[in-house]
Amino acid sequence: MIRTNITIGLFGFGVVGQGLHAVLERTPGLRARIGRIAVKDRNKARSLPAELFTFDKQDLLDDPSLDVIVELIDNADEAYIIVKQALLNGKAVVTANKKMLAEHLPELIELQRSTGTPLLYEAAACASLPVIRNLEEYYDTDLLDSVEGIINGSTNYILTAMNRDGQPYADALAKAQRLGFAESNPALDVEGLDARNKLVLLLAHAFGLVTGPEELLAVGIDCLSPLATAYAREQGLAIKLVAEARRLPNGIIAAAVLPTLVAPSHELANVHDEFNGLVTQSGFADRQFFLGRGAGAFPTASAVLSDLSALTYGYRYEYKKIQQNAHLSLAPDAAEVDVLVTFEDEANVPDESDFTVVHEQLRSAQRGNYLIGTIGLGQLARATWLRLPGVCVVRLACPLRAASQAVGARPAIETELVNEISR
Amino acid sequence: MIRTNITIGLFGFGVVGQGLHAVLERTPGLRARIGRIAVKDRNKARSLPAELFTFDKQDLLDDPSLDVIVELIDNADEAYIIVKQALLNGKAVVTANKKMLAEHLPELIELQRSTGTPLLYEAAACASLPVIRNLEEYYDTDLLDSVEGIINGSTNYILTAMNRDGQPYADALAKAQRLGFAESNPALDVEGLDARNKLVLLLAHAFGLVTGPEELLAVGIDCLSPLATAYAREQGLAIKLVAEARRLPNGIIAAAVLPTLVAPSHELANVHDEFNGLVTQSGFADRQFFLGRGAGAFPTASAVLSDLSALTYGYRYEYKKIQQNAHLSLAPDAAEVDVLVTFEDEANVPDESDFTVVHEQLRSAQRGNYLIGTIGLGQLARATWLRLPGVCVVRLACPLRAASQAVGARPAIETELVNEISR
Known part of the structure; x- marks a missing residue:
């Protein structure tokens, strides 16, 4: 494998963008430099020469001298437009924008496939921790x-x-x-x-x-x-x-x-x-x-840098498991979880019939109201009381697991029901 | 990148070798199979068909149908001969033999370079933990x-x-x-x-x-x-x-x-x-x-498997930092460490003049003998008392650091010297 030099077109010069610039200056191994930076705010004072900056995204996306687009802006919708066009223009992309990625992942995977251009995003999950690639x-x-x-x-x-x-x-x-x-x-x-x-x-x-x-x-x-x-x-x-x-x-x-x-x-x-x-x-x-570290300018920039380094070796995600695990599917109704639900009053009491099992309940003017129970993950997601003000849901210390009963079965109130409704 | 199928020549069929076989049977993603296994003991009963086994290493090393040699034997000297010949024969090698690797690393790096054949050894450090590659x-x-x-x-x-x-x-x-x-x-x-x-x-x-x-x-x-x-x-x-x-x-x-x-x-x-x-x-x-997990058949086998997978993508170590950090050198005499030394009697008392600073000493028939001090790392390695029976050295809770004084300077006995030599 031969390492190539890369010239970066950088979108965004906030804390992570500035961190990346600082980090590139001090990195011995990587032959990468920032060629141009696109920013939004025309009035902000910047630490680098003005000629490095542009306010027009096409100045980066259409510049054949830029090999890689690094996208570090905040707005997920704008980021999507930039990343998509960069891939279509044959420019490899590194991004930390998890919102944009999560909202457009199927299309972005397909775009990588159809254009043959890589999109890396180690910084989008757990910042510096090498999670995605591992x-x-x-x-x-x-x-x-x-x-x-x-x-x-x-x-x-x-x-x-x-x-x-x-x-x-x-x-x-x-x-x-x-x-x-x-x-x-x-x-x-x-x-x-x-x-x-x-x-x-x-x-x-x-x-x-x-x-x-x-x-x-x-x-x-x-x-x-x-x-x-x-x-x-x-x-x-x-x-x-x-x-x-x-x-x-x-x-x-x-x-x-x-x-x-x-x-x-x-x-x-x-x-x-x-x-x-x-x-x-x-x-x-x-x-x-x-x-x-899961946050901060330098840890995030270090993950961006790691992606840049990987690009110089021709690395790309292959999404191998999409092929390997084609039989897996998300099925929240087939899973259940034990939760503690606390609530303030009768207006936001959780519906007991949503639970597979209610293990414990307390209603007390002095001590407060809570319910501990087992509930289907899909049922919990659909529960109208979940999003009511004054309702708090905390999972008990146990993993998600396969539902033990058919979904929709009547809940059995198993353990003692402490019912101290007072006054 | 195109994944290739690989046929493995396996040396050794101990716990890790058997773990690898079990693991390969249950791995959906990897197109790898064991073609031949070389073992030493002719009399041991084995769980696989006899025709899979040979007692002659050349049966594996000279077999053009085997792409990769996986070396999982115990003897480091034999392993070295096998790995070297495999690389010279153009066969990629995966090994878990840290002793062999540590003893021959410069030559093995050079052999990889000159033959263009990869040698991977994720399993040699921390078993399943992806340490080397990270x-x-x-x-x-x-x-x-x-x-x-x-x-x-x-x-x-x-x-x-x-x-x-x-x-x-x-x-x-x-x-x-x-x-x-x-x-x-x-x-x-x-x-x-x-x-x-x-x-x-x-x-x-x-x-x-x-x-x-x-x-x-x-x-x-x-x-x-x-x-x-x-x-x-x-x-x-x-x-x-x-x-x-x-x-x-x-x-x-x-x-x-x-x-x-x-x-x-x-x-x-x-x-x-x-x-x-x-x-x-x-x-x-x-x-x-x-x-x-740093030990055990399956964790070790899983690291071997990860190397096999990496080989199918053409991965090899590039030892990038050897180029990047050519200025770094091992200099134990420029480093120091704080240690607790316990010893049994006058026959194995540590030489105080080896220490840069002695912080505390106790000699007590009831409570035992110890010395707490700062010592150069090189000095500690050379100390004759270090290897005497009855001497125990434990590093205090602090990192290795640059030596604060010129090596060889007279030690200053700084803190109170508790000297309770009794009876």
Whole structure:
């Protein structure tokens, strides 16, 4: 293999773009330089010579001297237009835009195939952690059972600050934003949507399952109740926002993003601050754990750089598992999960008939209201009460699993029903 | 890239070889099959048809129908002859033999270059953990500062059993051997020599530094004293066998294998049983941690399989950092380390003049004898007292660092000298 020199057309010069520039200046191994930078704001002062910048995307997309487009802008819709046109123009693309990727993955895979032009996006999941490429390459020959991870640095920073440092949610969120860990629209982080976008990418490379983000249940950390937090503390567990994809029997894949109670002995309990962590479970290698910074300019830029390096060796994703695992399908109705639901009053009480089993209930004016039960993953996603204000759902410390009963069967109220409705 | 089918000539049919066979049978993605197996013992009963086996290595090495030689025998000298001849015959090789690799690395790198034939050995370090390829590929563009890890599963199993379960050393070793985690010659494990062989491989792929194992200091766990173990427990620290390679200022690399006190907050404190863990620290990605099974038939076979898969895509190590980091050199005399030395009596007391600083000393018939001091890494390697019976050396919980004083300067005895020589 012969390394080629590459000249980069860079879209966006925010923290990651500037990080990339700084990193390229100090990288001995890579023969890559930034040829031109497209930015939006004409009035912003910039640290580099003005002639390097343009405000017209065609100046980059139509420039034959630029080999690779690096797309680091915030707007997913604009990013999509840029990436698509770059691929059609035969320019390899490196992007960190997980929202854009998750929303257009089938088309972007097909575009790579039809144009023969590579699109790499290691930085789009877990920043510096080499997750995508390891799932694509290293587990190619192993039978992956599950991938579960903390894949949003911002929410993990917030949860760590709340749990370890006792900070209120709003303060922790503000600090995460100040440190540049949060997306510009924090709703993407705290509602679990950023993690869901990344889960779409993990599903494609771990299991060859290409699905849209809207097919996956995501519950965020914006609705965590004091009761749920107190429950976790009492049990000696940490609440983490966990994205999980699991292969169940019969070719079923279950996947979701849920606030999850994590035991101290679980690898993910050791993922603090803005770090990301991923646990893979496979037939031969068994359990593996990857931990690294999941946010920040340099960690993200380092993953972009790694993709640039891979391009110089002619690397591209082959999406091998799409062929290998054609029999796998996402089937939330065939999976179930144990959850703690806390709610404020009768207006937002969860519908018991949605549950396969209700294990425990409490209604108490003093102590608050909660329900612990087993529910189908599809049923939970469809539940109208899930999105009502004052409702908080936290997964108990256990993996997604195949549904034990036929979906729609009447729930059995098994354990003692503590019913202290008072006054 | 077009995947090719491969037919394997397999040397050795022990636990890993049999694991590989089992794993190949159940792998959907890989078009590889075992064509012939060379074994040594003519009398052993085998689970596969007799015609698959041969006792003559030339039957594999000269067979043009075999594309890849997988070498999984125990004897490093025989393995070397096999691997060398295979490469010369134009056959790609996958091996897990770290001893053979560490002893012949410069020649094997040159042979790959001159023959154009690849030699892959992911299974030789950390079994299933994708360590070699990540160091080679992913950190290609990042400035790696250090690699530190628990890279011998057998000793970690023993230390875990001693520390967590309170088992005596001999019992723990016997159990590790029974479970198949230990090398057939356990001295390789417990004297730190297996970890040292792997450190040779990590140095080549992390820093492009090719060195012989004898250039590296290795202290094992076979001499751990009750006093050292008690000291660790009192301090709330765990003793782990840690291999470390660190880039110091001025292009100096310091590397050693040492029993090391590890704080509970350190990632390596969470590596239990036969698991391996590796922490990388780099300029842009910062701190990353990889955890996985470091021993056992299936985890090792899964790494072999991953190499086989990589071969079908034309992958080979390029040893990129050998070019990039030509200015780096191993300089143990420019590095120093803080150690706890325990010793039994006057016959094996460490020479104080070897130390840059002696921080603390105790000589007590009741409590035992120890010295805590700072010592040059080269000086420690040369110390005659290091290998005396009854001497135990444990590194304090701190990284290797550049020497603070000129080597050979008189040691200053800084802190209070507790000198309780009694009776």
